[in-house]
Amino acid sequence: MKIVVIGGTGLIGSKLVKKLREHGHEAVAASPNSGVNSVTGEGLADALKGASVVVDVTNSPSWEDVAVLKFFETSTRNLLANEAAAGVGHHVALSVVGTERLLESGFFRAKLAQENLIKASSIPYSIVRATQFFEFVKPIADFSTVGNQVLLPPALFQPMAADDVASAIARIATNSPVNGMVEIGGPEQFRLDELARRDLASRQDPREVISDPHAGYYGIQVTERALVPDDNAQLGETHFEDWLDQSTKQAPKSALQSA
Numbered sequence: 405m406k407i408v409v410i411g412g413t414g415l416i417g418s419k420l421v422k423k424l425r426e427h428g429h430e431a432v433a434a435s436p437n438s439g440v441n442s443v444t445g446e447g448l449a450d451a452l453k454g455a456s457v458v459v460d461v462t463n464s465p466s467w468e469d470v471a472v473l474k475f476f477e478t479s480t481r482n483l484l485a486n487e488a489a490a491g492v493g494h495h496v497a498l499s500v501v502g503t504e505r506l507l508e509s510g511f512f513r514a515k516l517a518q519e520n521l522i523k524a525s526s527i528p529y530s531i532v533r534a535t536q537f538f539e540f541v542k543p544i545a546d547f548s549t550v551g552n553q554v555l556l557p558p559a560l561f562q563p564m565a566a567d568d569v570a571s572a573i574a575r576i577a578t579n580s581p582v583n584g585m586v587e588i589g590g591p592e593q594f595r596l597d598e599l600a601r602r603d604l605a606s607r608q609d610p611r612e613v614i615s616d617p618h619a620g621y622y623g624i625q626v627t628e629r630a631l632v633p634d635d636n637a638q639l640g641e642t643h644f645e646d647w648l649d650q651s652t653k654q655a656p657k658s659a660l661q662s663a
């Protein structure tokens with residue numbers, strides 16, 4: 405099966421392309437670097453010729469409110485129009501668990517706009533809503549740092565390994581469209597502040613994580629359950645401590661802190 409992965413050079417996209425190829429599919433990694441741009445439309449018609457499935461794992465280069473909305477709206481419209489012309493039978497997109505609970509953020513308003521365009525289109529689809537990636541815990545801490553302190557709310561948090569995200573998308577993309585949403589998450593629940601503390605400690609990062617119920621998650625207020633999936637979510641296998649051990653093993657201190 406020919407499967408075009410838009411954003412196929414990114415964190416999730418590159419893992420997904422590798423897994424699809426291992427399963428014998430013709431997976432095309434499409435991104436501006438390979439001459440395919442979903443915002444300008446450049447290279448899209450050629451890339452989609454003969455494709456059965458298109459997976460959208462792009463991300464916007466800017467998360468500024470207007471820019472990110474323009475990115476996801478323009479990119480999604482271009483993809484869906486080109487898929488209709490090419491006779492693509494399944495559009496798969498990666499979104500985020502709790503999107504409708506996080507609309508104070510321009511990023512999540514843009515993800516909701518992306519989802520709504522997909523639902524309104526004529527292309528059969530599967531929207532995969534994932535929880536935050538383990539790889540994203542440190543960037544969250546970095547965003548919430550003031551001086552030598554990291555201020556985070558004790559919200560429930562159920563992150564997952566990027567590798568498990570890619571496996572779930574590969575499985576969904578090679579099955580029939582669900583014409584709806586699938587939630588995926590990690591195997592364990594934590595508190596966001598507690599997990600950031602564990603992540604930074606294992607990197608020998610000297611910052612202190614302060615639990616603050618009024619602190620934001622990426623600048624917005626979140627309720628206790630805003631970031632966690634429903635009970636019927638499909639869960640990844642990788643546990644946070646195992647991933648952390650693996651990703652920090654034998655790395656020099658300077659590399660740990662910047663990883």
Ligand SMILES: NC(=O)c1ccc[n+]([C@@H]2O[C@H](COP(=O)([O-])OP(=O)(O)OC[C@H]3O[C@@H](n4cnc5c(N)ncnc54)[C@H](OP(=O)(O)O)[C@@H]3O)[C@@H](O)[C@H]2O)c1
Nearest residue numbers: 411413414415416435436437441442443462463536537540
């Ligand atoms: N971070 C999280 O915890 C989390 C949780 C749930 C869902 N998600 C979602 O997961 C998705 C992918 O995240 P990621 O971390 O894998 O992203 P990433 O590593 O930043 O990769 C983004 C990809 O998008 C491509 N891209 C950017 N502009 C493009 C354009 N105009 N046309 C085509 N491709 C373009 C990039 O190509 P180049 O390499 O050529 O620039 C790159 O391949 C995002 O939509 C995000 O909302 C993230």
